[in-house]
Amino acid sequence: MESWKENRIVFWVTALPGVFWLAVFFLIPLGLIWAMSFGEKTSILDVEITGTLANYVRAFEAVYLKIIWKSIWISALSCALCLAIAYPIAFGICFSPPNWRPLLLLLIILPFWINLLIRTYALIAVFRTRGTLNFFLEWLWNLAFMDKLIGPYQPLELLYNNGAVIVGMVYVFMPFMVLPLYATIERLDRSYLEASLDLGASQWTTFWKVTVPLTMPGIVSGIILVFIPMLGMFLVPDLLGGTNAIMIGNVITDQFKAANDWPFGAALSFLLMYVTFLALALRAFIGSRSRGRVGV
Amino acid sequence: MTYKPRFMTSRRSVLKGTGAAFIGLTFMPYKSMAEEEKKLNFYNWDTYIGETTLADFNSATGIEVKMDLYADNAELFAKLKEGNPGYDVIVPTNDYVERMIAAGMLEELDHSKIPNMANIADAFKDAAFDPGRKHSLPYMWGTLGHGYRKSKVENAGSWKASLEGEAHSGRIALLGDGESVIGIALKYLGHSFNSVDPAHMKAAEELLIAGKKHIKTFADDNGQDLLASGEVDLTMEWNGDIIQVMAEDEDLSYVVPAEGSLLWQDCVCIPKGAPHPQNAHAFLNYILDADAGAHIADTIQYATANAAAKAKMSEEYTGNPGIFPTDEVIAKCEPSLYSEEKTKLRSESWTRIQAA
Numbered sequence: 261m262e263s264w265k266e267n268r269i270v271f272w273v274t275a276l277p278g279v280f281w282l283a284v285f286f287l288i289p290l291g292l293i294w295a296m297s298f299g300e301k302t303s304i305l306d307v308e309i310t311g312t313l314a315n316y317v318r319a320f321e322a323v324y325l326k327i328i329w330k331s332i333w334i335s336a337l338s339c340a341l342c343l344a345i346a347y348p349i350a351f352g353i354c355f356s357p358p359n360w361r362p363l364l365l366l367l368i369i370l371p372f373w374i375n376l377l378i379r380t381y382a383l384i385a386v387f388r389t390r391g392t393l394n395f396f397l398e399w400l401w402n403l404a405f406m407d408k409l410i411g412p413y414q415p416l417e418l419l420y421n422n423g424a425v426i427v428g429m430v431y432v433f434m435p436f437m438v439l440p441l442y443a444t445i446e447r448l449d450r451s452y453l454e455a456s457l458d459l460g461a462s463q464w465t466t467f468w469k470v471t472v473p474l475t476m477p478g479i480v481s482g483i484i485l486v487f488i489p490m491l492g493m494f495l496v497p498d499l500l501g502g503t504n505a506i507m508i509g510n511v512i513t514d515q516f517k518a519a520n521d522w523p524f525g526a527a528l529s530f531l532l533m534y535v536t537f538l539a540l541a542l543r544a545f546i547g548s549r550s551r552g553r554v555g556v
Numbered sequence: 557m558t559y560k561p562r563f564m565t566s567r568r569s570v571l572k573g574t575g576a577a578f579i580g581l582t583f584m585p586y587k588s589m590a591e592e593e594k595k596l597n598f599y600n601w602d603t604y605i606g607e608t609t610l611a612d613f614n615s616a617t618g619i620e621v622k623m624d625l626y627a628d629n630a631e632l633f634a635k636l637k638e639g640n641p642g643y644d645v646i647v648p649t650n651d652y653v654e655r656m657i658a659a660g661m662l663e664e665l666d667h668s669k670i671p672n673m674a675n676i677a678d679a680f681k682d683a684a685f686d687p688g689r690k691h692s693l694p695y696m697w698g699t700l701g702h703g704y705r706k707s708k709v710e711n712a713g714s715w716k717a718s719l720e721g722e723a724h725s726g727r728i729a730l731l732g733d734g735e736s737v738i739g740i741a742l743k744y745l746g747h748s749f750n751s752v753d754p755a756h757m758k759a760a761e762e763l764l765i766a767g768k769k770h771i772k773t774f775a776d777d778n779g780q781d782l783l784a785s786g787e788v789d790l791t792m793e794w795n796g797d798i799i800q801v802m803a804e805d806e807d808l809s810y811v812v813p814a815e816g817s818l819l820w821q822d823c824v825c826i827p828k829g830a831p832h833p834q835n836a837h838a839f840l841n842y843i844l845d846a847d848a849g850a851h852i853a854d855t856i857q858y859a860t861a862n863a864a865a866k867a868k869m870s871e872e873y874t875g876n877p878g879i880f881p882t883d884e885v886i887a888k889c890e891p892s893l894y895s896e897e898k899t900k901l902r903s904e905s906w907t908r909i910q911a912a
Contacts, residue, residue, distance in 0.1 A: 517631055
C-alpha cells in the first residue's frame with residue numbers, strides 16, 4: 261500500500277464521502293446531544309446550553325443507578341448466553357461442508373429481513389399464556405396422559421418477566437454474535453489444533469488453551485457488538501418485560517418523549533457512551549495482551 | 557384491530573355529505589386553492605378513522621390523504637417539537653392541545669372555512685383548554701376505565717380491583733402511560749386527577765408500588781389485546797379500545813369505576829408550518845359532516861363530539877353506557893390539565909414506581 265502522502269488527491273477524493281457522512285450524520289448530531297447534556301430547559305420548546313452539570317448529578321441519583329445496574333446485569337447475562345449459544349453455531353458453520361456454508365449463514369442473517377418490532381411481537385405470540393409454546397406443551401402433556409394422572413395442564417407464565425426480556429435480547433442480537441465469531445473461526449489455522457492434539461492435549465485442553473485464545477478477537481468484537489446495543493435497548497423490555505422491566509433505554513426514551521426533558525435524556529445517553537468508550541479501551545487492552553501471548 | 561361493521565354508509569349519503577364539503581370549499585379564495593397541490597398529510601392514532609373516510613374524502617375533493625400513525629401524545633409532541641416534518645392535520649388530546657398552544661405549535665383555524673362546525677355538540681363548542689376553539693376542533697371523547705372479563709372479575713366497579721389487586725393477582729394490566737396511571741391512583745385516593753400536592757403524590761406512588769406485585773404488565777396501549785387473548789382478566793384502558801374487542805367476545809365488558817376517572821377529548825388541529833393548510837381546513841370540515849362523522853364513529857366506536865353524526869347513529873351506539881357514560885359518571889370525571897411541573901413530577905415518580 262502506498263502512503264497517502266504520495267497521492268493526496270486520490271486520497272481526499274476517496275475519503276471525502278466518508279468524512280462527509282461521518283460529520284453530517286454522526287459527529288454533528290452527537291455533538292448537539294452532547295452540548296444539550298450541559299443544558300437547561302427554559303420553556304416547553306427551548307433548551308439553553310449553560311454548562312451546568314446538574315443533569316449528570318441527577319443521573320447519579322439512586323433510582324437511576326439502580327436502573328443502570330439492572331441494565332448492566334441483564335445485558336451481561338444476555339450477552340453471555342448469546343456467546344454460549346453462538347460459539348457452537350459459528351463453529352458448526354465453519355466446519356460444515358463448504359457448499360452448505362452460504363446457506364447456513366443466510367439462515368443466521370434471515371431474521372434481519374424482518375423488522376425488529378415484528379420479530380418481538382412474534383415472540384409474544386409464541387410465549388403468551390395461550391401461545392404456540394403453551395399449546396405445544398399442553399399437547400405433549402395430554403399425549404402422555406398426564407391430564408388423567410395429575411390434572412389439566414397449567415400454562416406456563418413465560419411472558420412479562422426478566423426471563424422473557426433475556427430470551428428476547430438473546431434472540432434479537434444472536435446474529436451480531438455469530439458473524440464476528442464466524443469470521444475469526446474461519447481464519448483459524450487448523451494445524452495449531454492438530455499440533456495440540458498430536459502433542460497429547462485432550463480435546464478439552466485444546467479448546468481452552470488453543471482455540472479460545474486464537475479466536476479471542478472475534479469473541480471480544482462479538483461481545484462489544486452485542487453488549488453495547490443491549491445496554492440501550494428499550495423495545496424488548498417494553499414489550500416482553502413485566503412491571504419492573506424498566507432499563508436505562510426506557511428512561512432515556514421517556515425523557516425524550518413523555519417527560520420532555522431532552523437535556524437529562526442527553527446526559528443519560530452520554531453516560532452510556534462513556535461506558536462504551538470504557539469497553540472499547542478494554543477491548544484494545546485485551547487485544548494487545550492476547551496478541552502478545554499467542555504471538556499471532 | 558378487526559372490526560365488524562354494523563352499518564354501512566350508503567353511497568348516496570356520502571355524496572350528500574361531500575356536497576356540504578364542496579359548499580365549504582367555495583368560500584375559499586380561488587387562487588389559494590389553485591396554488592395548493594391536492595395532497596394532505598394526516599398524522600393520526602391507529603384505528604382512529606372511518607374505514608373508507610380517506611377514500612371518500614379523496615373522491616369528493618380529489619385530495620389525496622397520506623396517513624401516518626402514532627401511538628401516544630408524547631410521540632406526536634416529540635416529532636413536532638423541532639419543527640413540523642410536513643403534517644397538515646394532527647389529533648392531540650386536550651392536555652397536549654393546551655401544551656402545544658402554549659408552545660405556539662398550532663395554527664389558528666379559519667372558522668369561515670369550516671361551516672360544519674355547526675354540527676358540533678353544544679358541550680364541545682367551546683373548551684377551557686382552547687377558549688373560542690381558535691386552534692382545535694373536537695373529534696372524539698371518552699373515559700379511562702376497566703376492561704374486564706365478566707366471568708372472572710366481579711368487583712371491576714372500583715379502581716381497587718386493579719390498584720390493590722390481590723383478588724386477581726397476576727391477571728391485571730395497567731396502562732403504560734405513567735401520567736394517567738398516577739392520576740387514576742390519585743382519583744382512587746379521593747384527590748384530584750391533576751394534583752401535584754407532594755403528600756398526595758407520595759400516597760399514590762406508595763399505593764402503586766404496593767399493588768405492583770399483582771400487576772402482570774404496564775401495557776403500551778395494547779391492554780385490549782391482552783384482555784382478548786386471555787393473558788389478563790382486568791385491564792385499565794381507554795373505552796373505545798375495549799368496546800372494539802367487546803364486539804368479538806361476549807364475556808368482555810367495560811366500566812368507569814365509581815371513584816371517577818379521566819375524561820379526555822381528542823381534537824383535530826393544524827400544526828404550524830403545515831404545507832397544505834387549505835386542504836387541512838377542507839378535511840376538518842369533511843370529518844365534521846354528519847354522514848362522514850357517523851361513518852367514523854361507527855368504525856371506531858368512540859363517542860363523537862359531532863351532534864349531527866350522533867343523531868344518525870343506531871340506538872346500539874348512542875345507548876351504550878361504555879361509549880356515552882351517564883351524567884352522574886361524567887360528573888365524577890376530570891380532564892387532565894397541562895402543567896410542565898406535573899409532567900416532570902409524574903415522570904420521576906413513574907420511573908421510581910417501575911424501578912421499585
